[in-house]
């Protein structure tokens with residue numbers, strides 16, 4: 199069962215951001231499925247690494263959008279992203295050291311953070327981008343993690 203379902207309630211109204219959020223949710227559900235299926239530490243590590251890599255790629259896209267479109271709240275939004283990456287990275291290190299593992303609690307933390315961030319912080323960004331008229335889009339070619347391509351189709 200999906201940990202979180204993609205749907206109109208999570209759309210922010212900017213196609214590029216919505217498309218990437220949909221992929222993030224796909225990867226989050228994939229990690230949840232792997233955890234529930236009782237996969238080995240190594241498999242979970244790989245799936246978590248893919249989720250983190252895509253999260254960084256996505257945050258980078260949003261940050262480019264903020265810079266290009268002169269979003270006034272860029273710094274606070276960036277800090278929110280950075281804190282999340284720091285939290286997830288330290289969790290990953292704990293996993294690698296055998297001190298922690300992907301659990302239901304961890305999955306709920308990831309789900310709640312993502313849903314809250316999309317519904318509040320990203321929605322405000324999207325509203326500002328849409329209100330500004332034409333949105334200047336970043337150049338993204340060659341930067342999408344290539345390992346994700348086959349499973350995104």
Ligand SMILES: [Fe+2]
Nearest residue numbers: 260315319320
């Ligand atoms: Fe964001």
